Amino acid sequence: MAQALNSDIRQWYPVCTLPRAEKKAYQALINKGLQAYLPLHRQQKQWSDRKKWVEEPLIKSYLFVNINELEKTEVLMTKGISRFIYFSNKIANMPERQINDLKLLLASSIELEITQEDLQPGEKVTIKAGALKGLMGEIIAYRSQKQLALRLDNLGCSIIVNVAAALIDRL
Structure with a gap:
């Protein structure tokens, strides 16, 4: 059974x-x-x-x-x-949520960048406005710019999205 x-x-x-x-x-x-x-x-x-x-x-x-x-x-x-x-x-x-987040990212007009670098986890944030509202991720330093990294834990890669600091809230 x-x-x-x-x-x-x-x-x-x-x-x-x-x-x-x-x-x-x-x-x-x-x-x-x-x-x-x-x-x-x-x-x-x-x-x-x-x-x-x-x-x-x-x-x-x-x-x-x-x-x-x-x-x-x-x-x-x-x-x-x-x-x-x-x-x-x-x-x-x-998790189903990660697949849905990926679909949401691709449906938005935001420019994406994929990196195979092992990014170190940082401060947890959520996007509070715009097409990606509600998505959670981690702030990382990448090429000397603050960017939101939506880490897909089980892939061994991260998706980097440029987001203005005014559009995020700390968790």
Whole structure:
């Protein structure tokens, strides 16, 4: 009985894809009927003869799946998926709130920057106005500017957002 209850619980998991295979892996998961999320952002690319706006994965070689225990094997058997992300010898999962925060960030017109640096935690804050109202994060020093870092704990990276100091409250 406990096994049946466990198989109904869905959680978000970050998965690693093969290099430059994020979109194909995402589509393969969707074709299998699995719930997946691939955060994309638009950026302008420069070629020798032209410029073009393209949608690129926000975090290279990552996408997210919302699955139960029984679907983990199906995810690993999907073309383009490399592995689950592990922390402390177990598969890392993410709270629904972090996925929703990521979606909110991408829906806003704020310029994002991804860094793989190991950012040290600072003062906890919440945004009190604007498109990102209600989001929580940490203040960090980055390139000598005060910025709000929304740390996605289970990814090993941070999302940096420029926010005016007047728009944040200390927690």
